[in-house]
Amino acid sequence: MGIVHRLSTVVPYFQPKVDAAGRSGVSPLQKCTAAIRQLAYGGEADTVDEYVRLGETTARKCLHQFTAAIINLYGDQYLRRPTPEDLQRLLYYGEERGFPGMVGSIDCMHWEWKNCPSSWKGMYSRGTDKPTLVLEAVASHDLWIWHAFF
Known part of the structure; x- marks a missing residue:
């Protein structure tokens, strides 16, 4: 949940949005869950449809945005050579x-x-x-x- 919170406060793609009719869009938790499930299980983008209620194109975009954001936000701390x-x-x-x-x-x-x-x-x-x-x-x-x- 800490990652979801950080992404939703720092990365515009993960911020909650409301459509023109006033309905909530896809939540940051749904987007992160879709990305993590694809990474964890090696599934294709359309496999998260039933679980997270996202279409294939949205799930693929979630994965791309999630991995880019994780590298950007946590890369210097966790993905580096040891000092x-x-x-x-x-x-x-x-x-x-x-x-x-x-x-x-x-x-x-x-x-x-x-x-x-x-x-x-x-x-x-x-x-x-x-x-x-x-x-x-x-x-x-x-x-x-x-x-x-x-």
């Missing part, structure tokens, strides 16, 4: 937990690429019929993400 002070703190936490020399952990996962061009399918399919992309992320114990890339 020397960060590294010292992380080394300390790692050593306290029995992992000397560890500054973070890496995780990888395959995401199905539903709209992969058929001519590229063979390059992105490894032993399965479905093409995938590999998402790799490095994060510390307090979830500061340093690198996330496909």
